Amino acid sequence: MKAITINSLKQANPIIDMPTPELQPGNVLIKVHATAVNHVDLAWVSGKRKPDDTILGLELAGEVVDAGDSNVKVGQRVAALVDKGGYAEFASVPADRLIPLPDDVSYAKGASIPESYLTAYQTLFLIGNLQENQTVLIHAGASGVGTAAIQLAKQIKHATVITTSSTEKTAICKANGADYAIDYKQQDFEAEVDKITNHRGVDLVLDFIGADYFNANVNSVATDGQLVLIGDLSGSIVNNVNLRYIMMKRMSITGTLLSTRSPEYKAKLTAEFVAKTKALFADQTLEPTVGAEFDLQDALSAQKYMHDQKNVGKIVLKV
Amino acid sequence: MKAITINSLKQANPIIDMPTPELQPGNVLIKVHATAVNHVDLAWVSGKRKPDDTILGLELAGEVVDAGDSNVKVGQRVAALVDKGGYAEFASVPADRLIPLPDDVSYAKGASIPESYLTAYQTLFLIGNLQENQTVLIHAGASGVGTAAIQLAKQIKHATVITTSSTEKTAICKANGADYAIDYKQQDFEAEVDKITNHRGVDLVLDFIGADYFNANVNSVATDGQLVLIGDLSGSIVNNVNLRYIMMKRMSITGTLLSTRSPEYKAKLTAEFVAKTKALFADQTLEPTVGAEFDLQDALSAQKYMHDQKNVGKIVLKV
Numbered sequence: 001m002k003a004i005t006i007n008s009l010k011q012a013n014p015i016i017d018m019p020t021p022e023l024q025p026g027n028v029l030i031k032v033h034a035t036a037v038n039h040v041d042l043a044w045v046s047g048k049r050k051p052d053d054t055i056l057g058l059e060l061a062g063e064v065v066d067a068g069d070s071n072v073k074v075g076q077r078v079a080a081l082v083d084k085g086g087y088a089e090f091a092s093v094p095a096d097r098l099i100p101l102p103d104d105v106s107y108a109k110g111a112s113i114p115e116s117y118l119t120a121y122q123t124l125f126l127i128g129n130l131q132e133n134q135t136v137l138i139h140a141g142a143s144g145v146g147t148a149a150i151q152l153a154k155q156i157k158h159a160t161v162i163t164t165s166s167t168e169k170t171a172i173c174k175a176n177g178a179d180y181a182i183d184y185k186q187q188d189f190e191a192e193v194d195k196i197t198n199h200r201g202v203d204l205v206l207d208f209i210g211a212d213y214f215n216a217n218v219n220s221v222a223t224d225g226q227l228v229l230i231g232d233l234s235g236s237i238v239n240n241v242n243l244r245y246i247m248m249k250r251m252s253i254t255g256t257l258l259s260t261r262s263p264e265y266k267a268k269l270t271a272e273f274v275a276k277t278k279a280l281f282a283d284q285t286l287e288p289t290v291g292a293e294f295d296l297q298d299a300l301s302a303q304k305y306m307h308d309q310k311n312v313g314k315i316v317l318k319v
Numbered sequence: 320m321k322a323i324t325i326n327s328l329k330q331a332n333p334i335i336d337m338p339t340p341e342l343q344p345g346n347v348l349i350k351v352h353a354t355a356v357n358h359v360d361l362a363w364v365s366g367k368r369k370p371d372d373t374i375l376g377l378e379l380a381g382e383v384v385d386a387g388d389s390n391v392k393v394g395q396r397v398a399a400l401v402d403k404g405g406y407a408e409f410a411s412v413p414a415d416r417l418i419p420l421p422d423d424v425s426y427a428k429g430a431s432i433p434e435s436y437l438t439a440y441q442t443l444f445l446i447g448n449l450q451e452n453q454t455v456l457i458h459a460g461a462s463g464v465g466t467a468a469i470q471l472a473k474q475i476k477h478a479t480v481i482t483t484s485s486t487e488k489t490a491i492c493k494a495n496g497a498d499y500a501i502d503y504k505q506q507d508f509e510a511e512v513d514k515i516t517n518h519r520g521v522d523l524v525l526d527f528i529g530a531d532y533f534n535a536n537v538n539s540v541a542t543d544g545q546l547v548l549i550g551d552l553s554g555s556i557v558n559n560v561n562l563r564y565i566m567m568k569r570m571s572i573t574g575t576l577l578s579t580r581s582p583e584y585k586a587k588l589t590a591e592f593v594a595k596t597k598a599l600f601a602d603q604t605l606e607p608t609v610g611a612e613f614d615l616q617d618a619l620s621a622q623k624y625m626h627d628q629k630n631v632g633k634i635v636l637k638v
Contacts, residue, residue, distance in 0.1 A: 255565035
């Protein structure tokens with residue numbers, strides 16, 4: 001089958017021939033129609049993981065062609081979070097990771113669901129414990145996780161959603177449902193949040209930016225609020241952290257990563273997510289944001305596009 | 320009635336005459352027999368609060384002399400967490416804050432229960448979510464909250480308890496049930512915890528020390544573990560905080576203070592605490608550590624004793 005590995009990506013023709021995966025017990029075989037690019041892919045390629053024949057790709061959408069020992073129907077259109085193997089023609093996926101795709105959701109949109117929506121769902125509700133009508137600050141609001149989080153917070157908890165993004169991406173945040181779209185290039189988000197919340201602060205912050213935003217995030221959280229760290233795009237090392245503020249606010253700071261969680265956790269998260277969102281994807285209340293599509297063979301260009309922060313929502317690879 | 324206020328404490332004779340408190344609806348009047356010293360008392364006196372006629376003292380033990388509109392029995396021996404007013408002959412206390420004292424628990428021991436045990440209970444179980452047989456690191460293990468936390472973690476969750484303390488206080492930690500008592504003057508606690516837990520780290524850290532311990536605390540937490548910040552005795556400002564570690568470990572850092580919580584929260588916490596610990600105080604499985612007793616008129620000396628870190632467990636004032 002066609003596939004792109006960490007080793008092959010930088011070749012003139014990155015698509016190489018690999019054996020079709022053998023079906024493990026509990027897995028189904030999927031004919032992949034689309035996958036999506038994640039920051040982890042870029043990290044693996046840039047040396048965070050030893051270059052080898054690992055097939056890239058942490059999420060995919062396609063159709064079930066062999067149900068194995070499961071009771072999934074052959075032909076079922078699905079998306080799934082995978083540990084690797086999305087940049088390929090076929091993938092073997094645990095049956096308990098499948099997200100059934102409604103008829104009107106394309107494979108490109110389907111491939112944009114797993115990482116972004118599961119991460120957003122987990123951080124907003126399971127970790128962040130967002131309650132009805134609370135206020136949430138979502139950084140990188142026009143990103144894949146950002147757009148998913150805006151939609152989930154609005155549609156499931158009727159939250160007041162404040163986002164940050166670059167000037168040109170504020171419209172995307174608004175289109176996805178943000179009540180306030182702060183332009184971080186022109187505005188100081190801490191001052192804006194203080195104004196919007198009438199000095200109260202927000203109940204929850206979802207942050208991908210890390211070091212540069214950390215202290216302003218702490219200052220932006222309300223009493224008994226929470227900061228969830230999902231990324232550190234600006235760096236990891238923070239100075240002048242004030243523990244007194246953290247105590248006075250009785251706030252929590254929680255770091256999380258989805259990819260390193262156990263298979264059991266991912267299965268449980270997927271089941272809860274499907275139960276809560278299936279109808280909302282079917283009637284397009286939730287709609288993945290596909291910002292760009294590339295052919296699989298142009299995966300390196302797609303990764304460069306993400307590296308250069310050109311993307312809005314997800315970057316999809318058509319397989 | 321006799322009382323000591325923020326204003327009166329530094330007088331040659333600090334005990335002044337104040338009106339006996341009027342009974343508010345829902346409150347009972349207590350004849351106070353003992354109160355205990357807390358760091359907040361020192362902070363108030365040193366100027367963190369405007370000097371006025373506020374009566375010092377955040378906890379007390381005594382007997383109910385007027386039950387007001389409650390169904391508490393006159394003569395009932397009780398302890399209670401109060402917002403102020405412990406350094407006095409009488410105190411008006413919400414009936415839903417009362418901790419009934421078993422016959423064998425003296426007033427001195429009773430006055431040592433509210434702040435320490437409620438704080439330890441809240442941070443170990445309600446915030447820290449400590450599970451059966453997990454491992455907890457308790458800093459300042461010989462302090463009031465430290466000794467209470469060792470006992471509660473051992474007796475209620477059979478936890479493996481690791482403490483830090485100065486050389487001369489390690490024996491107190493052991494006597495209260497600690498499995499490992501690290502001497503912070505001779506040993507590097509991060510290295511010791513790494514050794515004791517076989518590189519796994521601890522599920523929970525209770526910290527009162529703050530800045531000086533923060534990064535070593537983060538390094539000492541296991542995957543999915545938690546650091547609860549209850550104090551900042553060494554300072555509040557931390558540098559070189561590594562957010563990547565926090566994310567990789569999927570850990571939480573939670574700040575908390577008991578004194579600023581709402582009356583409803585304190586009542587609910589007290590009710591749960593009493594239900595879970597009543598029998599354990601009655602049979603002396605839980606036993607408050609009274610390290611020193613002073614007469615009320617010597618309150619300033621008692622505060623100096625705490626300031627100089629001479630205390631083990633609680634410092635009690637006899638009223």
